[in-house]
Amino acid sequence: MSATTINAPAVALPPTSTFIQRFCRNRTAMVAAIILLAIVLIAVFAPYIAPHDPARSSLRAILKPPSAMYWFGSDDLGRDVASRLIFASRLSLVASLQAVAIALVIGMPLGLIAGYVGGWVDTIISRCNDALMSFPALILAVVIVGLMGPSLTNAMTAIGLVYAPRIMRVVRGSTLSVREEVYVRAARATGCSDTRIILRHVLPNVTGPLVVQATVLMGQALLAEAGLSFLGLGTQPPEASWGAMLGTAFPYMAESPVPTIAAGVVISVTVLCFNLIGDGIRDSVGRMRRSGD
Amino acid sequence: MESDTPLLEVRDLSVQFPSPHGWLTVVDKVSFNVGRNDIVCVVGESGSGKSVTMQAAVGLVQPKGGRIKSGSVRFDGQELVGMGNRQLNRIRGDAIGFIFQEPMSSLNPAYTVGEQIAEVVRRHRGLSRADAWKRAVEALDRVHIASAASRAAEYPHQFSGGMRQRVMIAMSIACDPKLLIADEPTTALDVTIQARILELLRELQRDSGMSVLFITHDLGVVADIARHVVVMYGAQVVESADVDNLFGAPRHPYTSGLLGAMPQVALERGHDPIAIPGTVAQAHSWPSGCRFNPRCIYREEGTCTTTAIPLEPIGGGLVRCARAAELQSTLGRAMVTA
Amino acid sequence: MSNKPCLRVENLHVSYDVGSTGFLGKRRKLHAVNDVSLEIGAGETLGLVGESGSGKSTAGLAILRLIDVASGTVRLGETDVAGATRSELRALRRRMQMVFQDPYSSLNPSMTIAQLLEEPLIIHADIPKDERKAMIGRMLESVGLHAGYAARYPHEFSGGQRQRIAIARAMMLHPELVVLDEPVSALDVSTQSQIMNLLKKIQGDSGTAFLLVAHDLSVVRLMSPRVAVMYLGEIVETGPSGRVYDQPAHPYTAALISAVPFPDPERQRRVNRIILGGDLPSPMSPPSGCRFRTRCPFVMDICSKEAPPKVAVEGGGLASCHLHAHGPKLGGRSLNDFIRDKQIVSAA
The missing domain is CATH 3.40.50.300 (P-loop containing nucleotide triphosphate hydrolases)
Structure with missing residues (x-):
């Protein structure tokens, strides 16, 4: 038999655990994901779940303690706190999503360009970035809201702007290392344009760290929204977000602590979930390693 | 006290690593000996x-998540499997020296090479700083690093790749080990540098009488340095023989196939290299019967594909092939120089 | 040619x-x-x-x-x-x-085999999608892989299979x-x-x-x-590979060939090997004259003074080495006999 190539037999391909499999094995992250999913479902189906109309106030039920009727008591205008928390989840989640989306839209392209092009382009983008990041985030947001006027959309746009440099930094860092990969050089050898290399070869390989950062930022944005709304710079009455509820309930903390605590716990749990999921993703993303001996 | 027992005696060693599909056996009942004043190539x-066999033998698989399923490793009369880490640490780097493939990752860039070698000597021998330093310089001198005394005060990055490997060797022999384990020590080096490192290892072995356990994928290197050879495939030993027997008359189709696939051998025989078809067997899907059977040109349905094949003595060596006896002349004839 | x-x-x-x-x-x-x-x-x-x-x-x-x-x-x-x-x-x-x-x-x-193979076609040629798919299938089979592997990712393949894909x-x-x-x-x-x-x-x-x-x-x-x-950045010998492999005319080529261990223990013990001393000099400051002289076992005085000429070698090709015109004056013959006479020798 002469030495011709023999067709590779249909070997069973090696089993590599997928990202999902690895994430599912991470128990903490799974629990966090399930809790977050529950919160999202509650937000989506709020009208069917909430026991009361969140906007209807009853003069006979001002600052009531928790009861079968009012699970977490009622607020200073006689509204059901539980129902308001359920409805507020919509605003809080959408607001965080909005902030992170803005951060991604601004930060991702800048990060890709800075990392891929390098040179003076990188220097300029990175220096501006450093300057922005050396500013306390919330203060910067307060200034921006101050200029644009208080509203939830403005507040979250401000948060998004403030978070864009963090996204940019993560994307730039990953791009710098991906740029040196042999497959990027191989793409250039094939004749890919720079745009194509960035979109098809670099971007998909920086999404891992990017998703981690975005998830953690979701939690941060939720907190920032709460902070701004608490200060009256975010959600405006009669709308309710968790932060705004915390703000309105806080002055009555002495007479009726439950609404404050409930809002605080909901915020903390959600932020914690985002952080734990972020950790879980980071641990599961790791490149499939080759099976050496 | 020198006894008749081999220096290193590995018996039925099995090692497993976790995977999404349960524990995978990556070393399967491996047995071999390293005698005193011997050079064994795996x-x-x-x-x-x-x-992994080598790492398991000296207690280095547990930190990586693996476990020794069964078996025994006796070094100089002491059982190493199950020995505590503290005791193992006393042996590793002292009576057993190591060299790895990538010398740069085994050297600390923050310390001079002399300090690093002296540190090993101090830890194991409790010498004073000055004596340990002297020992380090001696070690560098033994691996033929010119003007060892001044170079000992240099940092790893000031050495070239081949020189770094010499430094690693100096570190591993500084305590006069009885056994030197070298894991692919020349794979990352250029061939002209490799030739010198092999020469050096041979010389150090001859002068000190230590034993060397050499792990490699290159049959050329094996022929150059080994006295005894253990061939592994699919987590098992498939053949074990003296170096002359192994190359003169390989008994396992895998061994002879590897030789036939080597470009130099093909050139010598005057034809294209004969590829071994297919891909290397993997731990998650060992073929039934002989693990090499899907790639073997001498495969016989039934004989080779149903039951596990034992490792059996033949012509002074050991071979794991159901057809070893009948193939003896066929495989022998295929050799370059017979 | x-x-x-x-x-x-x-x-x-x-x-x-x-x-x-x-x-x-x-x-x-x-x-x-x-x-x-x-x-x-x-x-x-x-x-x-x-x-x-x-x-x-x-x-x-x-x-x-x-x-x-x-x-x-x-x-x-x-x-x-x-x-x-x-x-x-x-x-x-x-x-x-x-x-x-x-x-x-x-x-x-992050790309499937199909996407990897399709990319050059997308960039350089205007080919309809189903035709591209057929071309990918044919190409995979011609490199010894199943066309059905196209939907898989690189990490599912062994090194040899990946090189086939490349x-x-x-x-x-x-x-x-x-x-x-x-x-x-x-x-x-x-x-x-x-x-x-x-x-x-x-x-x-x-x-x-x-x-x-x-x-x-x-x-x-x-x-x-x-x-x-x-x-060190220069071509030192060229020629038909049979001639270069069997009858090297440059000491570096000879050293390179003899350094590769042959899978025959008896021959390894027998052969005369050229073992090169020293390290590769820094390309920032290459040696004067012949770049190989710092490691050459046959170095002569002239080697540091003049760059070696390109000499036509018997059997085809060129070698840049002073040994052909000075010292043993090999005049384009292979180094083999010269090395055998010299009983080499490792320069430490």
Whole structure:
């Protein structure tokens, strides 16, 4: 038999655990994901779940303690706190999503360009970035809201702007290392344009760290929204977000602590979930390693 | 006290690593000896289990998540399997020296090479700083690093790749080990540098009488340095013989196939290299029967594919092939120089 | 070389800017490739051999303009590659491709095999989608893989299979030239020969010229009829690979051949091996005269004074070494007899 190539037999391909499999094995992250999913479902189906109309106030039920009727008591205008928390989840989640989306839209392209092009382009983008990041985030947001006027959309746009440099930094860092990969050089050898290399070869390989950062930022944005709304710079009455509820309930903390605590716990749990999921993703993303001996 | 027992005696060693599909056996009942004043090569491709065998023998698989399922490793009369880490640490780097493939990752860039070698000597021998330093310089001198005294005060990055490997060797022999384990020590080096490192190892072995356990994938290197050879495939030993017997008359189709696939051998025989078809067997899907059977041109349905094949003595060596006796003349004839 | 050249490289120089040495030091240039000229005929293979630091891979990259050329000409057919503009170059890539050493890092892990093979077609050719799919299937089968593997990701394959995929990707557009940068050295021995045989078969079918960059002379001997040996950025010997392999005319070539251990213990004990002393000198300050003189076991006085002339060698090719005109005055004969007489000898 002469030495011709023999067709590779249909070997069973090696089993590599997928990202999902690895994430599912991470128990903490799974629990966090399930809790977050529950919160999202509650937000989506709020009208069917909430026991009361969140906007209807009853003069006979001002600052009531928790009861079968009012699970977490009622607020200073006689509204059901539980129902308001359920409805507020919509605003809080959408607001965080909005902030992170803005951060991604601004930060991702800048990060890709800075990392891929390098040179003076990188220097300029990175220096501006450093300057922005050396500013306390919330203060910067307060200034921006101050200029644009208080509203939830403005507040979250401000948060998004403030978070864009963090996204940019993560994307730039990953791009710098991906740029040196042999497959990027191989793409250039094939004749890919720079745009194509960035979109098809670099971007998909920086999404891992990017998703981690975005998830953690979701939690941060939720907190920032709460902070701004608490200060009256975010959600405006009669709308309710968790932060705004915390703000309105806080002055009555002495007479009726439950609404404050409930809002605080909901915020903390959600932020914690985002952080734990972020950790879980980071641990599961790791490149499939080759099976050496 | 020198006894008749081999220096290193590995018996039925099995090692497992966790995977999404349960524990995978990556070393399967491996047995071999390293005698005193001997050079043994373990040869195999990636995934053969050759490196894990070595790591398991000296207690280095547990930190990586693996476990020793069964078996025993006796070094100089002491059982190493199950020995505490503290005791193992006393042996590793002292009576057993190591050299790895990538010298740069085994040297600390923040310390001079002299300090690093002296540190090993101090830890194991409790010498004073000055004596340990002297010992380090001696060690560098033994591996033929010119003007060792001044170079000992230099940092690893000031050495070239081949020189770094010499430094690693100096560190591993500084305590006069009885056994030197070298895991692919020349794979990352250029061939002209490799030739000198092999020459050096041979010389050090001859002068000190230590034993060397050499792990490699290159049959050329094996022929150059080994006295005894253990061939691994699919986590098992498939053949074990003296170096002259192994190359003169390989008894396992895998060994002869590896030789036939080597470009130099093909050139000598005047034809294209004969590829071994297919891909290397993997731990998650060992073929039934002989693990090499899907790639073997001498495969016989039934004989080779149903029951596990034992490792059996033949012509002074050991071979794991159901057809070893009948193939003896066929495989022998295929050799270059017979 | 029979027919019109596919690739002609003349006086190629490549240099890198290396950071200043020491505080406020002067910026220095590292000459990685120095005055390299070579020619490959259509459908032919030329082997470029050397060790790390020889500049062989750099030369391969510069020929494809994947790194900048300092000076010299590179012509692919009638087209100037060295002087091509960015857009000309992208169009040229259709005609010249590359296969990299490590198939683990040269395939984008986030793309399927189909996407990887499709990309060159999308960039360079206007082919309808279903036809592209058929081409991918045919190409996969011609490199010995099932067409059904197209939907899988690179990490599901072994090293040898990945290298087949990389070869398929390079061959998708039937290029005139493929630079193979150590295509088998990262693979298991049993797989190496599969890939070598595959490359030969593909070349037979497609008539593509190969520039095979490798460190192993025996691989080059098997794959290509002609070879050029590089040391420290320069070509030191060229010729038909049979002649170079069996009768080297440059001491470096002889050392390179004898350093590769042969899988026969008896022969290993018997043969006279040239063991090179010293280390590769820094390419920032190469030795005067002959660049190999610091490690050459046969070094003479003249070697440090004059650069060696290119001498025509019996049996074909050129060697740049003073031994042919001075000392033993080999006059183009092989070094073999000379080495046997000398009883070499390791220079420590």
